[in-house]
Amino acid sequence: MSRIKAVVVTALLTAAGTVTITACGPTSESSVNSHPTITMSGKPTTMQPESSGDATELLLLNDRLREELGGAYSQGWIESGQLHVAVTSEEAAQAVSDAGAEPRIVELNSEQLEKSVSSLTAWQGKLRPELATSIHRISFDGRTGTVTIAVAKDKIPAVEAALQRDNPTGNVPVEIVISGGLATPMDSTQTSKP
Numbered sequence: 001m002s003r004i005k006a007v008v009v010t011a012l013l014t015a016a017g018t019v020t021i022t023a024c025g026p027t028s029e030s031s032v033n034s035h036p037t038i039t040m041s042g043k044p045t046t047m048q049p050e051s052s053g054d055a056t057e058l059l060l061l062n063d064r065l066r067e068e069l070g071g072a073y074s075q076g077w078i079e080s081g082q083l084h085v086a087v088t089s090e091e092a093a094q095a096v097s098d099a100g101a102e103p104r105i106v107e108l109n110s111e112q113l114e115k116s117v118s119s120l121t122a123w124q125g126k127l128r129p130e131l132a133t134s135i136h137r138i139s140f141d142g143r144t145g146t147v148t149i150a151v152a153k154d155k156i157p158a159v160e161a162a163l164q165r166d167n168p169t170g171n172v173p174v175e176i177v178i179s180g181g182l183a184t185p186m187d188s189t190q191t192s193k194p
Contacts, residue, residue: 058083065099066110074109075142076101086142106145108172113140116147116172123168131158136179147172150179 061083062076069085072092076085083101087093093103120138127135134155140147147169151159156176163174 054081061099061101065096065101069095071109071111074106074113074145075140077143084143104143106142108142108145110140110142113142113145113147113172116140116169119168119170120147120149120174123166127162131155131162134159134179136182145173146175148175148177150177153178 055078058078062085065085066073066076069087069092072088074086074088076083078084084104085096085101086104086106087096088106088109090105093105096103117138117140124132124135124138134152135149136152137150138147149159156178160176163176
């Protein structure tokens, strides 16, 4: 699989969901087909609407567009107080623009990316236990058309080799990021439990 990219993440990663607020930019065209590399991400930027009322309106708009666009919808996110929506066609981009949001045309929709996440999860279950447990999180980014896996630093080469060997996502690129560790639940005092 030539579309794997390892990335060192200096900010806390968030799982991709309906609306993801991040500071990560799209993968460049040259990095998609290159050999795996390790790069440093920039300092995160806060990208939130000016008020919670604005956020609610943008989230409701995103929900409406996701329903209206169906298979052409990939992902929505809020950046600089503006809703951005990744879609797979010019027609859908026009609908996003007409609704007052900022469109981005991408190749893969959310369903294709979710299937890739499911494929990776199934693949993870078939790995040797020490490799399977080194994968701490699997998510997707509709803005870049990639699936991201957070892996324990010392296991990245082995996981990368297994990805190249098995190619569980087909043409969907996989980014490997260094995991900050497994998530731990908070207790009632808002501190992490051991």
